[in-house]
Amino acid sequence: MSWSDRQRRMLAAMGVRLWSPAAAAPPAVAAAAVAEAAAETAVAERAAEAPAMPLAAQERPAVPAPVATPVRAPAPVAPPARTPAPAPVPARPVTSIAAAAQSVQDTLADPLLAERAAHIATLAWGPLHDAVAACTACGLCATRRQTVFGVGHARADWMIVGEAPGEQEDQQGEPFVGPAGQLLDQMLRAVGQSRRAESGEGREDDQAGDPSRRVFIANTLKCRPPRNRNPEPDELARCEPFLKRQLALVQPKLILVMGRFAVKQLLQSDEAIGKLRGRVHRYEGIPVVVTYHPAYLLRNMPDKAKAWEDLCLAKATADAL
Numbered sequence: 001m002s003w004s005d006r007q008r009r010m011l012a013a014m015g016v017r018l019w020s021p022a023a024a025a026p027p028a029v030a031a032a033a034v035a036e037a038a039a040e041t042a043v044a045e046r047a048a049e050a051p052a053m054p055l056a057a058q059e060r061p062a063v064p065a066p067v068a069t070p071v072r073a074p075a076p077v078a079p080p081a082r083t084p085a086p087a088p089v090p091a092r093p094v095t096s097i098a099a100a101a102q103s104v105q106d107t108l109a110d111p112l113l114a115e116r117a118a119h120i121a122t123l124a125w126g127p128l129h130d131a132v133a134a135c136t137a138c139g140l141c142a143t144r145r146q147t148v149f150g151v152g153h154a155r156a157d158w159m160i161v162g163e164a165p166g167e168q169e170d171q172q173g174e175p176f177v178g179p180a181g182q183l184l185d186q187m188l189r190a191v192g193q194s195r196r197a198e199s200g201e202g203r204e205d206d207q208a209g210d211p212s213r214r215v216f217i218a219n220t221l222k223c224r225p226p227r228n229r230n231p232e233p234d235e236l237a238r239c240e241p242f243l244k245r246q247l248a249l250v251q252p253k254l255i256l257v258m259g260r261f262a263v264k265q266l267l268q269s270d271e272a273i274g275k276l277r278g279r280v281h282r283y284e285g286i287p288v289v290v291t292y293h294p295a296y297l298l299r300n301m302p303d304k305a306k307a308w309e310d311l312c313l314a315k316a317t318a319d320a321l
């Protein structure tokens, strides 16, 4: 029912409020409202079904648009701290045969040294021992604890020539001590030779026993080079008269040379021991057999078999004389 304006005014004066439905919306607008309400309902349902978004993600602030960062010129890179250059290490002198030979020539050319060598060549055992103990002919006298003269029978059939004293030899004053010396003693015992003989009640007597079963052991150098460095040609040349005199006094039937520098000194050869071993050489007419130094054998056990062959060659050579 609809009311006229006049009726409305009368009813309002009577205090009666009239209800009237809202004006009906046009059909198209109503349909859009229904569709929008359905869409909102669907979104709400999907949101309810969707897994909860991590809080951090929910609270993540909007990412601001990237702002172009001005290209900054690279900071100058400081040059790496310069490591102080290591102190130059003096090159280890290479003792070539040519250098050694030249050194011997120089030594012989020096009248004082030639006179010294000639004097040493006349010494008997006692004065020779004293001359070695007091020697200051090369710089090694400044660093040695003591000289290492040699040990064994003064007329032994075998003479063993080694290189230079090591630390233990320098301490004890005897060549071939310590593990290398023990190995040498074992090797010598295996072919019936010994550096010492025992007489009486275990008393050691270097001149006792059969000289054919004894050895005399000496080194080419009588003083230890510092830190066991290689001997220098001048040192070898200045010490050589002592070894020559020992060889002349012992007059061995056989010389067994052990180690590179001993081989160079006696045979004047630059060849490797591996090439020189296995045959008999000569030093002033005396047979010479070359073999490895026991200190080397301790580090290279497979070569012990070769050293054993060398000892057998030495024994066969000495027995045949």
Ligand code: SF4
Residues within 6 Å of the ligand: 132, 135, 136, 137, 138, 139, 140, 141, 147, 221, 222, 223, 235, 238, 239
């Ligand atoms: S190494 Fe020989 S020459 Fe040199 S100081 Fe010793 S004993 Fe003398």
